[in-house]
Amino acid sequence: MLLKFAYALKRSLTSYHHQSQESSRFSMGIARRSIETLMFLLFLSSNVLADASTTTKFTFLGFRGNQTEIQTEQAATIQETDGLLRLTNRDHNVTGTAFYRKPIRLRDGSSNKLCSFSTSFVFVIIPSSPGNGGFGFTFTLSPTPNRPGAESAQYLGLLNRSNNGNSSNHVFAVEFDTVQGFKDGDDRRGNHVGLDFNNLSSAVQEPVIYHDTDDRKEDFQLESGEPIQAHLDYDGPTDSLNVTVYPTRIGFKPETPMISRQVLNLSQIVTKEEVYVGFTSATGKGQSSAHYVMGWSFASSCGESPVSSWLNVSLLPRSPPNVSSKKGYDSPVVALIASLSIVTLFLLALLFVFVMYKRRIEEGEALEDWEIDYPHRFNYKDLYLATKRFKESEIIGSGGFGVVYRGNLPSLGPVAVKKITQTSQQGFREFVAEIESLGRLSHKNLVNLQGWCKHKKDLLLVYDYIPNGSLDSLLCAKPRRNGVVLTWEERFEIIKGVASGLLYLHEEWEQVVIHRDVKASNVLVDAEMNAKLGDFGLARLYERGTLTQTTKVVGTLGYMAPELTRNGKGSTASDVFAFGVLLLEIVCGRRPTNTENFFLADWVMDFHTNGGVLRAVDQKLGSSFNGREAKLALVVGLLCCHQKPTARPTMRKVIRYLNGDEDLPEIDGNLGFSDSSRDHLRANVVCNVSSDIASSSTTFSFSTEVSTGSLGNGR
Known part of the structure; x- marks a missing residue:
């Protein structure tokens, strides 16, 4: 309109010049210069207006009176009482959205590139009850409001x-998730921030932290009920996005962002020139939180990088209360509560005095003369304090014969302390002799017994602390401790490590040691993924050349050699059988047996007979295994599981097979079983092994269930 007016004014003056010959040339010159100046100013004004159309900036210090600027739907609302934008309340299975009502231009019409934008907002998440909140909210770029x-x-x-x-x-969202993420594995926890591109499976996901300094991180909870500020800065020319989230109580914006990524695919999301910006939120069934936004600023520009306003929390509405208001009690009720409190405090004081007196008695210990003669003995008080007085939170394992505590001794560092209660089935002197003998075993693939301690009816065994726990937990536990399947290389080294430990027990120590309970839960894995055989509670020691005298059936169902059900006499061959089952379990990732007469060796033998033994390899490995090594291990496992003890290889031959130093022999197509003998064996095993002895033990479960054999009979 201004341009039309200028041109009309010029035409009028020109007409006036032709009609009025008396006007001076000087006056017309002034008029022409005035018109040219006016048109130049109009040109500059039009450029400024064009630039302004590519820039958006707004700031809401609270939302009272801004209902016309914010479009809310479902559970979202602007609270008139305090001016907070509430996305959801604590109702279950509800959603809420709140978008800036006007579209934002985020694509430059001339260059067709994304514009830069920056936003900052302060939010509060209050769960319905501690540990029961959900599910979170998002900041979103959406094609619709x-x-x-x-x-x-x-x-x-x-x-x-x-x-x-x-x-x-065509949606991009930054999610603030307080529960397990969308389609995350069982090991993924909530309380994270993620970047979502058309998909709630986040392309980038980070736990919630802020950088206190350049080299120190601090974590915090999104659903803490305290105000939290978030900054999102996107630079269009470099396609980089920075996300910073931190509690407002720290009083400053951390210099290092929590997430800093190039988001090249954002240009594929924002395909139109204009989008809507806002928030979405939801609660779930049985998990709900109230989600609030206290303040919000936003800026975008297709020219210079925009900077959204830093929100001063002191200028925002008061944050919502974290707990429900409680009604005051009447005076009589207050008096009754006070009286009961005084009585309770008095009783607690008496209980404290009694507990301290009892603890002081327990911490003391009188030494007997014979105890001084045996090595590796620890003072009970040291172990008592090392395990924080055998605190329940320090328990790292338990079984049928005792409980294992994590401890820390000044002289040794981290240790595992097994607390065993003596039984009437084994004399104390025999047990002391067993501790003395087993305490002299030393091999890199055996759990190291550091020492022992006797206190009243308790016997304490002190072992090296093994951080990764048992092989059974790594193979079968859900969720896995380290979140990944054991690699083939790690499995093969564990197999050779257990074999090396058994060779030491059978042939290389001064006596023959029969373990009698080789299984996955008795193999521990250290920080370098080295196998260490432990739990010698059922072990027997023999002089070389003597015969075993034990006749009681002990062991674990699925690992027990068939001859044990007939004569109960353990031998190195029965250890080899258990090792073979363990080997197959490591390769196949399956337990040795179940309640449906499934035996792992039979299952693998069927694959071998049909020429497809590699089909038995753990499917969790996919194709990431060495086929030659896997086939070698499976065949060695089948050889060790032969029914006839004399047909099984020794542990020395097993190691030669595994190292490729000796060729494998042919395998009996039925492992030495006839169909009738196989059925008879299964029946005997089920009938003769008690559930207590056959049950799987946990980490460091060193059982004390033994037969009546003694040292004199070749224990």
């Missing part, structure tokens, strides 16, 4: 099960 059809719970009011992952969504 709402999210129709979006679902609750893990969909966060942003997408639903049918459109999640579709490229047609």
